[in-house]
Amino acid sequence: MQSTPPALKETPDVSCANCGAKLVYKPGTTHLACDYCGSSFEIAQPENANAEAASRENDLETALANWAAAQIQEKTYVVSCKSCGAQSSLPENLFSDRCAFCGSPITVKPDERSIARPQGLLPFKLEKSAATAAFEKWLKSLWFAPNNLAKTALHDNFNGVYLPYWTFDAQTHSHYVGQRGDDYYETHRVRKEGKIVEEQVRKTRWTFVSGSVQRAFDDLLVAASKSLPGKYLNILEPWDLEALVPYDARYFSGYQAEVCQVDLREGFQQARTVMDAQIRSDVTSQIGGDHQRIMSLQTSLSETTFKYLLLPVWLSVYRYSGRAYQFVVNARTGEVHGERPWSWIKILLAVVFALLVLWLVFTVLGAQH
Ligand SMILES: [Zn+2]
């Protein structure tokens, strides 16, 4: 059994009290660990720490009116990738020579910048080794992958990255006017090839409808990063947002954070698109019938709030015949998603084999008649 680690000073000092080496946040714990002497230090919460700060809902209207005043700024080192445009903020002494998002070499020096400080984050829960194991398992599970992929893809290439997210809450109240279509059938007598036959013809009866729908949106997530394709960001959900902790620089020791590239206004627009699609689907199911037409739809929002958060992923970029492929692991749940190369030779062989089997089946069946 490990004894309780001694408390670290309140200031985000991230050097080891025993040997002076740089400490790294240990996933799944509230400790900073020293890789050199094995010491471990508890991340003590300051006396005045407010645990609710992480999940505090901020009023959207107030923030949009004066975002500059609404956000807490903080100084950090930001390095921009010339190839993919990713902007990563790094702890002062951590310099990466490769872009975590596309694997390109980084040749520029980081510049010191002021960026908005997130109010809360989910700390890493899975160790890098768990991400590596998930990657190896995934590689083995791939169908029609080139034979040498498992050997060629670098397994030990993971970077721990915090991705910025907005979450939005809103109560919506929508009024609609539309039409409901109900199908019915009419029997028609028609002449076919000289005979009179009866035929069923489908018709739709339209009636005017109006009504209202309401919905409470809670923690609708919008990625504030443009460095990962949007489809990944959605696939990585769900996140256990109930485990949020207030922002603390010590959770970043050993990790990078992607700088927010979608501002609050743009983030809210994206959230509105998702809300509107949901509301339209609510209206459609309330109208009922076989067909629906929405002619007007007016939505009012109230209690609209947001949070600005960082969520953790292990990210690996591997190269295969000159192309870069991304592999992402949700560092809370272990959910994985990756891009992959295909072996066209294997696919072609499988198609040829399938055709051969079909041909055999038909030949055998044909011979029986
Ligand atoms: Zn040490």
Ligand SMILES: [Zn+2]
């Ligand atoms: Zn890049």
